[in-house]
Amino acid sequence: MIAEVIVDVAAHPIDRPFDYAVPKELEVLVEPGMRVKVPFGNRKVLGFVTDIKETSEFDPSRLKPIHELMDVVPVLNDELLAMAKWMKKQTVCFEIDALQVMIPSALRAKYEKRFVLNAPLEEIPEPLRIYFGNRPFVRAQDAVEVYALLKKELERGTVVADTDISQQTAVKKVRMIHIADSLEQLEAIDIRPNAKQQIKLLEFFKEHIGQAIESSDLQRAAETTLPTIYSLADKGAAVIRNEESYRDPKLLAEIERKGFLQLTEAQQTAFDAIRGALQTPKTFLLHGITGSGKTEIYLQAIDEVLKEGKEAIMLVPEISLTPQMTLRFKERFGDLVAVLHSGLSAGEKYDEWRKIQRAEVKVVVGARSAIFAPFENLGLIILDEEHESSYKQDDSPRYHARDVAIWRAGQHNCPVILGSATPSLESYARAQKGVYELLVLEKRAKNQPLPTVHIVDMREELRNGNRSMFSIPLAEAIRERLDRKEQVVLFLNKRGYSSFVLCRDCGTVMQCPNCDISLTYHRSSELMKCHYCGYDEPVPHTCPECQSEHIRFFGTGTQKVEEELAKLVPGARVLRMDVDTTRNKGAHEKILSAFGEGKADILLGTQMIAKGLDFPNITLVGVLSADTTLHLPDFRAAEKTYQLLTQVSGRAGRDKLPGEVYVQSYTPEHYAITLAKDQLYEPFYDQEMAMRRASGYPPYYYVVNIQFTHEDLMTVAGYAEQTVRFLQGQLSGSTIIIGPSASLIARVNNRYRYQCLIKYKKEPKLADVMQQLIKIHRSEWIKKGATLSIDMNPTSV
Numbered sequence: 001m002i003a004e005v006i007v008d009v010a011a012h013p014i015d016r017p018f019d020y021a022v023p024k025e026l027e028v029l030v031e032p033g034m035r036v037k038v039p040f041g042n043r044k045v046l047g048f049v050t051d052i053k054e055t056s057e058f059d060p061s062r063l064k065p066i067h068e069l070m071d072v073v074p075v076l077n078d079e080l081l082a083m084a085k086w087m088k089k090q091t092v093c094f095e096i097d098a099l100q101v102m103i104p105s106a107l108r109a110k111y112e113k114r115f116v117l118n119a120p121l122e123e124i125p126e127p128l129r130i131y132f133g134n135r136p137f138v139r140a141q142d143a144v145e146v147y148a149l150l151k152k153e154l155e156r157g158t159v160v161a162d163t164d165i166s167q168q169t170a171v172k173k174v175r176m177i178h179i180a181d182s183l184e185q186l187e188a189i190d191i192r193p194n195a196k197q198q199i200k201l202l203e204f205f206k207e208h209i210g211q212a213i214e215s216s217d218l219q220r221a222a223e224t225t226l227p228t229i230y231s232l233a234d235k236g237a238a239v240i241r242n243e244e245s246y247r248d249p250k251l252l253a254e255i256e257r258k259g260f261l262q263l264t265e266a267q268q269t270a271f272d273a274i275r276g277a278l279q280t281p282k283t284f285l286l287h288g289i290t291g292s293g294k295t296e297i298y299l300q301a302i303d304e305v306l307k308e309g310k311e312a313i314m315l316v317p318e319i320s321l322t323p324q325m326t327l328r329f330k331e332r333f334g335d336l337v338a339v340l341h342s343g344l345s346a347g348e349k350y351d352e353w354r355k356i357q358r359a360e361v362k363v364v365v366g367a368r369s370a371i372f373a374p375f376e377n378l379g380l381i382i383l384d385e386e387h388e389s390s391y392k393q394d395d396s397p398r399y400h401a402r403d404v405a406i407w408r409a410g411q412h413n414c415p416v417i418l419g420s421a422t423p424s425l426e427s428y429a430r431a432q433k434g435v436y437e438l439l440v441l442e443k444r445a446k447n448q449p450l451p452t453v454h455i456v457d458m459r460e461e462l463r464n465g466n467r468s469m470f471s472i473p474l475a476e477a478i479r480e481r482l483d484r485k486e487q488v489v490l491f492l493n494k495r496g497y498s499s500f501v502l503c504r505d506c507g508t509v510m511q512c513p514n515c516d517i518s519l520t521y522h523r524s525s526e527l528m529k530c531h532y533c534g535y536d537e538p539v540p541h542t543c544p545e546c547q548s549e550h551i552r553f554f555g556t557g558t559q560k561v562e563e564e565l566a567k568l569v570p571g572a573r574v575l576r577m578d579v580d581t582t583r584n585k586g587a588h589e590k591i592l593s594a595f596g597e598g599k600a601d602i603l604l605g606t607q608m609i610a611k612g613l614d615f616p617n618i619t620l621v622g623v624l625s626a627d628t629t630l631h632l633p634d635f636r637a638a639e640k641t642y643q644l645l646t647q648v649s650g651r652a653g654r655d656k657l658p659g660e661v662y663v664q665s666y667t668p669e670h671y672a673i674t675l676a677k678d679q680l681y682e683p684f685y686d687q688e689m690a691m692r693r694a695s696g697y698p699p700y701y702y703v704v705n706i707q708f709t710h711e712d713l714m715t716v717a718g719y720a721e722q723t724v725r726f727l728q729g730q731l732s733g734s735t736i737i738i739g740p741s742a743s744l745i746a747r748v749n750n751r752y753r754y755q756c757l758i759k760y761k762k763e764p765k766l767a768d769v770m771q772q773l774i775k776i777h778r779s780e781w782i783k784k785g786a787t788l789s790i791d792m793n794p795t796s797v
C-alpha cells in the first residue's frame with residue numbers, strides 16, 4: 001500500500017505529492033485527510049495523506065515508509081482535499097498552504113500526539129498494558145506496533161487521543177468523579193470510624209448515586225478534598241476519569257431562546273425565493289440597506305436548512321462578529337451554533353472546530369476561515385457584508401471566501417446568499433448579468449427613516465477662519481446631543497492620518513531605517529513605531545539631520561482628536577476605540593458594552609466602529625474627513641468611500657430617535673460622497689462602472705499583481721523587468737501589462753519591492769503562464785534570495 005503525501009516543506013521547488021510506503025501495521029488505519037510524519041531528506045516533516053494507491057511509478061522497494069500517523073480520524077474530508085487542488089490552481093499557491101489553511105491553527109503547530117488512559121489499567125487488554133504500565137499515556141510514535149489495538153480501545157473509550165501541542169492548545173481535560181450506581185456497593189464500603197471526612201463524603205455519594213461530577217464542583221458541593229475523593233475511589237465508591245471537555249469562551253451569559261419575527265412583505269418575497277432554491281447551487285445577491293432586515297432573513301433561511309437535516313455556514317467580517325451578532329444566533333439556535341473568530345484562543349478555536357467535525361453543531365458563525373468548516377451536508381452558505389475586503393486573505397493562499405463559498409455550494413448543491421447594503425461592483429455586475437439572482441430590500445424593517453445626512457464643505461470652514469478639525473455645524477450638533485443626553489459616534493479614518501514626527505527647522509520627517517515609510521508616534525508608549533516592520537525607537541531630543549531641538553508631532557490620530565474634543569466639549573465622557581485601545585482580548589467588547597450601557601457620551605474610533613454597532617441612543621454620527629479613503633492610490637477608493645459612508649451613517653437613528661449625520665470633506669462634490677448622502681446605490685454603481693471601464697479595472701478587466709522582493713534594488717528591478725518581457729511573449733495582445741515599477745512602499749524591512757500588473761479580459765493560458773513563471777522563480781531567482789508573490793485578484797492595487 002502506498003500513500004501520496006503533500007509535505008510541509010517551505011517553498012520546495014516541486015509542488016506535488018510524494019509517494020511513501022505504508023507500514024503493514026498502519027494499513028488498516030491510514031486514510032486520505034490524515035496528517036502524517038514522514039522522512040524528507042534527513043529530516044522528519046509533517047504532511048497530509050491525499051490519496052492511497054496500490055502502485056507507484058517509483059521502485060516500491062525504495063520508497064520510504066511513513067514514520068508516524070498523527071490522526072485517528074482524518075482532519076480533512078474528500079471535499080476539502082479536492083478543494084485544496086482547486087485553490088492551488090485558482091490562487092496559484094502551494095497545495096500545502098491550501099491544506100494548512102483549512103485546519104485550526106492548533107493542529108498546525110508543532111505538537112506530539114499521545115494516547116491517554118481513560119480507564120483503570122485492568123480494563124485494558126493485556127498486550128496494551130505494557131505500553132501504559134505505570135504511566136497514563138503512550139506517545140504515538142512509540143505505539144506504532146499496537147496501533148490497531150489502540151484504535152479499538154479508542155472506540156471503546158478506554159483510551160483517548162490527545163494532541164498535546166502546548167498547555168494552552170491541548171485538548172482540555174476535566175477530572176470527572178463517577179459515583180457508584182448502587183446503594184449496596186456504597187454501603188459495603190468499609191471506613192475507619194475516625195475517618196470523619198470520608199464518612200461525610202460517603203453520605204454525599206449516597207445522596208447522588210450514579211451521578212458524574214467534576215472534581216472541583218464536587219469538592220465545593222461536598223466540602224471535601226481531593227485526597228478524600230481518591231481514598232473513597234480506591235475503596236470502589238467512585239471511578240475517577242480524565243475526560244475531554246470543551247473550553248467555554250464565556251462570551252455570553254445565560255441565553256434566552258427567542259422565536260422568529262413575522263417577516264415584512266419585502267422580506268417574505270426575498271425569503272421565498274431563497275427557500276424555493278434550497279436544493280440548487282444558486283447565488284443570490286441580497287441588496288438591502290442597513291437595518292432592512294437581512295439578518296432576520298438569514299436566520300429564517302438557516303432554520304429551513306436545519307429542518308432538512310442540513311448544515312449552514314454564516315460568514316461575517318471579523319469586525320462585525322460582535323457579541324450582539326453571536327447572541328442573535330444563539331437566541332435562535334442555542335447549542336447548535338459554533339462561533340469562530342480571532343478573539344478565541346487557539347484552544348478555544350480547536351474546540352469549536354471539533355464540535356463541527358463531530359457534527360455536534362449545525363451552524364457555524366465565523367470570520368473568513370470558517371468557510372472551511374468541515375460540514376458534510378451543507379444546505380446554505382451566507383456571506384454578510386459581502387463587499388468587505390477582509391474576505392480575501394492577504395497572504396498565501398490568497399483566496400477569496402466568496403469564491404470558496406460558491407465552489408462549495410456547487411459540491412453540495414446548495415445556495416449562497418451574498419448580503420450587503422453596498423455590494424461590491426463585481427457582485428452587482430454579475431447580478432445585472434443574471435449570473436446571480438438579485439433580491440432587494442428597499443426599506444428599513446421597522447420602517448425608521450434613513451438618517452438625514454449633511455455634507456460639510458471644509459474649504460468653506462477654512463475660509464471662515466475655522467482651523468479646527470471640527471466644523472461649526474458638527475460642533476454645534478455634538479453639544480446639542482450632549483444637552484439632550486443622547487449619544488454621538490465620531491468616525492476618524494485612520495489611514496493617511498498617522499501622526500508623524502517632524503523637525504520644524506529642516507523639515508526632516510523621522511523615517512524607519514528599514515522601510516520607506518515614516519514612523520508613527522505613539523503617545524501611550526512615547527515611542528515612534530514602524531507599522532510595517534515593527535521597528536521602534538524613542539523620539540529624539542534633537543534632529544538627527546540638523547541637531548535642532550524643535551521636534552514636533554504632526555497629524556491627527558485618534559489620540560489627537562480626543563484631546564481636541566476635550567477642549568471642544570469639556571466634561572464629555574469619551575471612549576476611544578482604535579488599534580491601541582483594543583489590543584487586549586475582549587477590549588473591543590468592553591468598550592462597546594460600556595457605550596451601550598450609556599457609560600459614555602461619545603464614541604470615537606476608526607474603521608472598527610463603522611459596523612455592527614446597534615444602539616438606540618445614538619442620534620448623531622460625525623465623519624471627520626471623508627477624503628482620506630477617497631484619495632488612496634487604489635482603484636477601489638471611490639467604492640470604499642461610498643461603502644464606508646453608508647456603513648457609518650447606518651449607525652445613527654436605528655431605533656425610535658431619528659438620526660443625523662455630518663460628513664466633513666474638502667471635496668464635497670465627489671459623486672462617492674454626494675450619492676452616499678441618500679444611499680443612491682444604483683447611480684453610484686453606474687458612475688463608478690463608467691470610471692472602471694475607462695481606466696480598465698475590475699469588473700471590466702481581471703487583474704493580477706506580481707510582486708518581487710530582494711535586498712538589492714537593481715536585482716529586484718531586473719527580475720521584474722525579465723518577468724514583464726516573459727509575460728509579453730506569452731500572453732495575448734489584448735492583455736495589458738503594466739510595469740515594472742517600484743511598489744507603493746518601495747522598501748520594507750530592508751527589502752526592495754517591485755511589481756507588475758496584468759490586466760486581462762480573457763486569457764486561457766494565464767494559469768499555465770503563472771506556473772511557468774513560478775518555475776523560473778524556483779529554479780533561478782529563489783536561490784539568489786528573491787521572493788515572488790502572485791495575487792490573482794487583488795482587492796486593491
Ligand code: ADP
Binds near residue numbers: 263267288291292293
Ligand atoms: P440588517 O441585517 O439588514 O442590518 P437586521 O436583520 O439586523 O437588518 O434588522 C434591523 C432591525 O430590525 C433589527 O433590530 C431587527 O430585530 C429588526 N427586524 C428585522 N426584521 C423584522 C421584522 N420582520 N419585524 C420586526 N422587526 C424586524
Ligand code: ZN
Binds near residue numbers: 507543545
Ligand atoms: Zn532638522
Ligand code: ZN
Binds near residue numbers: 533534535749
Ligand atoms: Zn519599518
